[in-house]
Amino acid sequence: MPPAFFLQFIGAGKLGAERVSTLLTGVGVLWDDGMRALAVLVLLCGALLPALLLGAMAVLHAPQRFERWIASPALLAAAARSLELGAIPEVQVLAVLVALLKLGSLVNVTIGPGFWFYCAMTFCLILAECLFDSQPSQERPRAPAQAGPP
Amino acid sequence: MKRASFNLGLKGTSASSALAIAAALMLIPANLLPVLTTDTSGPERDDTILSGALELWRQGLGAIALIVITASIVIPILKLVGLGWIILSVRGGPPRNPQRMTRIYVAIEFIGRWSMLDVFLAAFLTGLVRFGALATVEARSGIVAFAAAVILTVLATQAFDPRALWVGSAEPKPSPFR
Numbered sequence: 001m002p003p004a005f006f007l008q009f010i011g012a013g014k015l016g017a018e019r020v021s022t023l024l025t026g027v028g029v030l031w032d033d034g035m036r037a038l039a040v041l042v043l044l045c046g047a048l049l050p051a052l053l054l055g056a057m058a059v060l061h062a063p064q065r066f067e068r069w070i071a072s073p074a075l076l077a078a079a080a081r082s083l084e085l086g087a088i089p090e091v092q093v094l095a096v097l098v099a100l101l102k103l104g105s106l107v108n109v110t111i112g113p114g115f116w117f118y119c120a121m122t123f124c125l126i127l128a129e130c131l132f133d134s135q136p137s138q139e140r141p142r143a144p145a146q147a148g149p150p
Numbered sequence: 151m152k153r154a155s156f157n158l159g160l161k162g163t164s165a166s167s168a169l170a171i172a173a174a175l176m177l178i179p180a181n182l183l184p185v186l187t188t189d190t191s192g193p194e195r196d197d198t199i200l201s202g203a204l205e206l207w208r209q210g211l212g213a214i215a216l217i218v219i220t221a222s223i224v225i226p227i228l229k230l231v232g233l234g235w236i237i238l239s240v241r242g243g244p245p246r247n248p249q250r251m252t253r254i255y256v257a258i259e260f261i262g263r264w265s266m267l268d269v270f271l272a273a274f275l276t277g278l279v280r281f282g283a284l285a286t287v288e289a290r291s292g293i294v295a296f297a298a299a300v301i302l303t304v305l306a307t308q309a310f311d312p313r314a315l316w317v318g319s320a321e322p323k324p325s326p327f328r
Contacts, residue, residue, distance in 0.1 A: 010274075010278055012279065012281075014281050014284050014285050015284055017281045017282075019278060019279075019281065021274075021278045025277035026273035026275075026276055026277030026278070027277070028277070029276050030276060030277075030289060033276070033288065033289065035289055037297075038269070038273065038289065038293065038294055038297055041269065041297055041301070042269065042273040045266060045270075046270060046273075085304065085308070088263045088266055091263055091264055091266045091267055092270045094217070094270075095266075095267050095268075095270030095271040095274055096270075098218065098267070098271055099271055099274045099278070101211055101214050102206060102211070102214065102271075103275070103278070103279065105209060106279070106285060107281070107285060
């Protein structure tokens with residue numbers, strides 16, 4: 001995730017002028033232009049909520065020895081289900097692809113590594129969502145413990 | 151008992167109806183006001199959602215134009231029509247085919263996220279195309295109205311309790327999401 005957020009996302013050039021954007025550049029420009037609600041929405045749906053969702057799923061699937069650190073797995077699973085509603089990086093990827101085609105005639109565009117990292121993160125998130133089982137790991141059936149020596 | 155639980159279903163649709171009506175109202179400015187202004191060393195060009203998509207079509211990007219029209223015009227309208235149909239079917243008494251209605255509800259929930267395409271597109275273009283007098287793209291108020299319509303539609307879908315579709319139904323209630 002950090003490379004997707006901070007590395008060059010897309011570069012654009014026109015008549016010698018160059019501009020490099022990261023994932024959050026558009027958010028900053030919208031904020032500066034006074035469209036703050038829109039900036040917050042894009043930040044949430046494209047960056048923060050996907051990151052939180054990945055984190056929640058990682059914690060829920062943590063190895064058993066870490067489970068005692070999770071206060072309420074059921075609550076975390078419910079939160080993950082709610083986060084799924086707003087975490088839509090795949091729509092952001094499609095929007096960038098549409099923008100690249102749209103910009104083709106206007107400026108010279110180059111795809112930066114940040115975009116590929118973001119695509120990888122999106123793919124992992126979709127895969128994790130497909131495999132995600134909202135049942136907390138504590139409630140999953142366990143293999144019976146082997147009988148040890150008395 | 152059956153009547154009481156049916157009334158509960160009706161009560162649950164009120165918030166959903168209100169949010170769906172608000173979303174429908176927000177779609178009017180979203181489609182009439184410009185969403186982007188493009189300035190490329192010439193006269194400024196204001197684009198609404200539809201005119202932007204038609205411009206893509208004129209540039210020979212028909213497939214992209216279709217994606218934008220589908221995500222930004224067809225899906226929001228389909229969602230609202232579908233949600234309206236579901237709400238009306240619950241208000242008119244126990245739905246005749248709750249299984250079909252539940253499938254429609256799940257489909258509405260699934261396709262809703264793709265409406266955000268235009269919002270992300272505007273944010274991305276605004277951030278990238280900033281070349282002063284050479285080329286500049288700016289987001290306009292139409293995109294704020296559109297984002298509000300999308301959020302209200304999502305909230306309307308979430309406010310609706312799909313269990314209301316099965317209240318009073320003779321059919322056994324399946325798990326709608328699995």
